[in-house]
Amino acid sequence: MPPHIQRAVKVWKIYLTGYTAHTRMSSILKEDIAAITTKLGRDVHRFAGKTVLISGGAGFLGRYFLAFFRHLNASVLKEKVRVISVDNYITGSQETGEHDPNISHVWADVVHPLPVREDIHYIIHAAGIASPVYYMKYPLETIESAVTGVKNLLELARKNKGLEGFLFFSSSEIYGDPSPMAVPTPETYHGYVSSVGPRACYDESKRLGETITTIYHQLYKVPTVVVRPFNVYGPGMGHADRRVIPMFAYQALNKNPIPVHGDGRQTRTFCYISDAITGFLQVLLNGKRGEAYNIGNPDSEIAMKDLAQVFTELVPGASFQTISYPDTYPAGEPQRRCPDLRKARSHVGYSHSVGLRDGLKRFIAWAETEPGYRA
Secondary structure (H helix, E strand, O other), X not given: OOHHHHHHHHHHHHHHOOOOXXXXXXXXXXXXXXXXXXXXXXXXXXXXXXXXXXXXXXXXXXXXHXXXXXXXXXXXXXXXXXXXXXXXXXXXXXXXXXXXXXXEEEEOOOOOOOOOXXXXXXXXXXXXXXXXXXXXXOHHHHHXXXXXXXXXXXXXXXXXXXXXXXXXXXXXXXXXXXXXXXOOEXXXXXXXXXXXXXXXXXXXXXXXXXXXXXXXHHHHOOOEEEEEEOOEXXXXXXXXXXXXXXXXXHHHHOOOOXXXXXXXXXXXXXEEHHHHHHHHHHHHHHOOOOEEXXXXXXXXXXXXXXXXXXXXXXXXXXXXXXXXXXOOOOOOOOOOOOEOOHHHHHHHOOOOOOOHHHHHHHHHHHHOOOHHHOO
16 A cells, blocks of 8 residues: 555544534525625635545545535525535534535545646635644655645646636744734744644644745746635534643543643634635635735634633533643644734625624534534
């Protein structure tokens, strides 16, 4: 068995253990998709009759994109949008949602060129390993997805003369642990990142992915844009994801103390999924080509100890405790993380509408119905 297949099988087995989130059309998901459609307004019709390629279509963000396009085909567009969802199912789960003949699910790995023969109008590169625990455990797969994967998709984009937009998913992690003078952090901040630290496989591969994406715009006029998400959360996140909100929710719902790393004073901002997907699509459709955009919710900055306290208020019987960082967690955690959104507001009209407490209520209500969130 080739080495890259062996590595994929290893990661696939890890994620099969406990990853049960799926895409059934719950009432919460329906409300989220309706909110995205409403906020995009007339821009949704720009997808009519077009073909969209999504890498990572079986992941958390990918499944929301697919639900959005499925909704457009069912209720909005007269001329349907065709979607090709590509995933190697390492970190994603196969769809169990409503069938749409205009959406194709393809097993493929973007570290190899995709044999796509039809015309593509939009490409969304959302594939990747984003959980700190797993990207530290599988650093080479993380790098390959962000670097080799984006180059392969950009080569595909370059062959499509009718391409209207290419969206690369970077990360707020590219800023590293920003200077206090650079919080909230604008896109012009160059970052404070170690090239050899335990987080480097993710941080530096995303930075290089941005560089490659920008160069393809400069050299070949590929209509690229980059988004830097700040901690997106919402229904569909797997309980074994090991990111903070699904981890806190899992422990709270099972009446286990919520583990808060260190002293709990490190802060993050959290952006609810419907606001985030709206922003991503606004950037894809209207962002200035060759540039990067922060997407998040600066009003939600909160210390991890305070976030755990909110869970105790929303989930009866929940409690929390501070613990030392586990050996499996990469060192060098940023102390603050908050986006400056002035560029996204002025360029594409981005705004967030779901507050942290309301978003957590929605996420917890969804998680309570998921078998994976019960021990």
